[in-house]
Amino acid sequence: MTKTTNLDIKAEAKITKVKNKSKESPAPSLTNFTKQQVVGSKKYGRYRDVLNAILKDDKTYTRVEVEKKLETFLKGKVSK
Structure with a gap:
């Protein structure tokens, strides 16, 4: 039988929290x-x-x- 330590419990709690958090909020790139x-x-x-x-x-x-619009603008050519 494997002995469970406080460190193991904390690590598992952290992993669960990260998994749950990723499901709740949309990806930053998809937020309007x-x-x-x-x-x-x-x-x-x-x-x-x-x-x-x-x-x-x-x-x-x-x-x-x-970022795409900004990049397009900044890479645009300057007319003479």
Whole structure:
């Protein structure tokens, strides 16, 4: 018979908690955000002006969509 220690119990509880947490909340890349939420976030703070220009007020965006639009804009060519 294997002896169960406090460490084993804590580890099992932690694993169960992580499994349950992942089922409850949607993946961050699938969560929709308004333009105001994106522009006001710390993550995109340095691109605030660009995002204000390229995102629409009445639309929501996933993190992936925001990053794709930002990348497209930043890699665009400058006209002479």
